[in-house]
Amino acid sequence: MAKRKIAVIGVGKIAQDQHLPVINASDDFELAATVSTRGVGHGGVPVFKTPGALYAAMPEIGLVSICTPPGVRHAYVREALAAGKDVMMEKPPTTTISELDDLIAEAAKRGRVLFQTWHSQYNAAVDRTKSILAEEGVKSARIDWRESVRKWHPGQDWVWEPGGFGVCDPGINAFSIFTKVMPFPVFVESAALTFPANKQTPVDVDIRFKSAEAHKPDLSCGFNWLEESGEIWTIRFETNKGNEIKLEHGGRKLSINGELVLEHGDREYAGIYERFASLLNAHQSDVDAAPLRLMSDVFLMGARANGPEFHW
Amino acid sequence: MAKRKIAVIGVGKIAQDQHLPVINASDDFELAATVSTRGVGHGGVPVFKTPGALYAAMPEIGLVSICTPPGVRHAYVREALAAGKDVMMEKPPTTTISELDDLIAEAAKRGRVLFQTWHSQYNAAVDRTKSILAEEGVKSARIDWRESVRKWHPGQDWVWEPGGFGVCDPGINAFSIFTKVMPFPVFVESAALTFPANKQTPVDVDIRFKSAEAHKPDLSCGFNWLEESGEIWTIRFETNKGNEIKLEHGGRKLSINGELVLEHGDREYAGIYERFASLLNAHQSDVDAAPLRLMSDVFLMGARANGPEFHW
Missing domain, CATH: 3.40.50.720 (NAD(P)-binding Rossmann-like Domain)
Structure with a gap:
């Protein structure tokens, strides 16, 4: 063809x-x-x-x-x-x-x-995690998403302007994995957003989630945009059966109880374009609103505080 | 029965x-x-x-x-x-x-x-406005929603806490009328939120809306919660035919080109319970998410500034 x-x-x-x-x-x-x-x-x-x-x-x-x-x-x-x-x-x-x-x-x-497109939704490690959590349930989940805005958005002033989302711009990648793999709906219970005193979008965000699950899973998240040691794009789960599931590298590396189970290279965008081709063949749309909705809730519910000014 | x-x-x-x-x-x-x-x-x-x-x-x-x-x-x-x-x-x-x-x-x-429930959606003046705008189109719209938080929420500290919405709590009543009567979808283009320096929700909000309409209607909104002169709950429209439509008293009073057309008392909650009864008879739900979605967009897109502290 x-x-x-x-x-x-x-x-x-x-x-x-x-x-x-x-x-x-x-x-x-x-x-x-x-x-x-x-x-x-x-x-x-x-x-x-x-x-x-x-x-x-x-x-x-x-x-x-x-x-x-x-x-x-x-x-x-x-x-x-x-x-x-x-x-x-x-x-x-x-x-x-x-x-x-x-x-x-x-x-x-x-x-x-x-x-x-949502980054990282098309990784085998993400799919595997989803199956495990569907089978074993979630007792706790912790998202740590830390990177350097200077490395990933050098000089891009729009990220600091209203509507630019700040650290929630990379953070939404975590949400796109999180909302895909979780076996029950999650909601923002509280959030603390720290803004550089001279900017309009947050540089650091701490979130507690709630759910309607009777066993009250412990669900939390931290985003930071001033991490200069390297990227930390990790989500950890403890299942109701006591297993520890760790997704690292933005959904590309899966470990269970400390044992590496799956690791693959960055085929994120190749996977995205393959998905687009198959949607076109089927003449079918695919728009998952959950990650943006959850991020919007963080802004709606969040407590604001000012931190140090940011300069490139 | x-x-x-x-x-x-x-x-x-x-x-x-x-x-x-x-x-x-x-x-x-x-x-x-x-x-x-x-x-x-x-x-x-x-x-x-x-x-x-x-x-x-x-x-x-x-x-x-x-x-x-x-x-x-x-x-x-x-x-x-x-x-x-x-x-x-x-x-x-x-x-x-x-x-x-x-x-x-x-x-x-x-x-x-x-x-x-959304306040004011069940008023005859609101229904009439919707018909007129569907017929004549909208060239401009201006929402002014000003009231006293001390009068309407005396001592209710929750309105100032994260998730309490601040002046957007009454403001969402304006949105529930606005999204109902507008003949095309509207979106937040920009918003300026002023927070009391000691509170977590806004006391004053200015919004500019945009649309996908080719004639670029001029759409704006102001909320304020420190108005002590009385309630100003007004939405003004200019139609594409040049008529001025004014909805006052939170959707209870309609004037066209300065002539009073319709005015009725506050049957808001009576109308809400009548609507609930008819939904129960039909075993049908009615949840319009548009007002909350639009308000959430104001928080997501808005520029923040601190103003004077608020004390009851």
Whole structure:
């Protein structure tokens, strides 16, 4: 089967680090154009300043992958759906829940495929963890998600602006694993958000979750964006049968009771594009709103405190 | 038809001001018990300390109206649904979106009626406004919702605690009218939240909305909780045909181009209980998540600033 022509909209760090190399190596997709307000191209394909210019000039491109910051995503996805395109969205999908629900409704109304990517949902270690927890239940869970904003978002001021989510931008990756593997629904019981005194999004977040489970599982979470020792992307579970399940490296490494069970490389974006191809074949959307909803609840419920100023 | 026996759970200000007098005057309902941690009863009916004690002692009561602050509502509604009760919830329904979505799913799973009350949705002036806007479109909308927290929530410290919503607690009444009457979906574009320096919820909020409408309607909103001159609960619209629609008194008074068209008294809670009765007759739930979702978006997207301390 011929490769599907796709355009990448928004050619920033995540597109250059992940989307473009993965599309280049893909059996399913072929990069046909980019859209970049700064005129950034890739591999000699046509570059457009706006999505509208792309849609007018190359109507044969039926797919777009939208890699912009989340603030403009709602308008871009609406425009793409209206132009008859099937759409993949980077995470976090939108800056508000109302926008995400609107896009789900809009894609359904127009009969287009909408795929919300969540990092790490397509890892074998995550799937295995889900099966174990479904079988054994959860007595406790602890998320530790710590990384350096200077390493992962160098100079990207938008992460500190309202709607940029701050440390919840990487933290939502933890939520996308957590909400996928947990065998019962979880809710924010309380949260403590620390903001740099000169910024509008949090740099550190502590969360306690609750559930409707009678055995009152102990569920907590810590995000920090000033960790310079390396990435700590770990979720630990104790099951009701007493086994310790540890997911490390953002869902790529699984240990049970200290024994390594499964470890695989970073195929995250390759898996995401494979999933998009199979959704397109089935003409089916896949938008999981749970991670954004839970993160939104952290902001709604959270206690705020100011910490030291942040400077790059 | 015999009146339906109902229990009121949480006998604070809103129950005493509205629910209990309206139930006493109702043709559909009969107060059969109250649940109050402080032992507050009404009209000689049995008083229980916990919902569980009520359900054990008086299983013949099939309905509960939950009038507690929102923090405990999710657990109380879950417990009521599990006990086989049909449930009415005060507003705001829950402290998080995930909890509200869970209750919708839980009520459906258990085949119970769940009714989320929203103030002012049952006014003739609101219905008329909705028809006019559907016919004429919206060029601009402005919400002004100003009242005194000292008058409406005297000494209620929970309104200032995380999850208490602050001025968004009355503000959500404006949203429940706004999302009902608007002929297209609206989204939070930006919001500025001012917090008393010693409190965890906002006392003043300014919002700009956006939409996907090509004519870019001008949509804005201001909430303030330190208005001592009286209540200002007004939404003004300019239609695409140039007419000025003004809804005052929280949706009870409608003027068009300065001419009074409709004004009615406060039948809000009488209307809410009539609606509950008709939902019970039809065995149908009614939970509109749009107002809470939009308010949650204000917290997620909003810029924060500290203002003067608040003291009662």
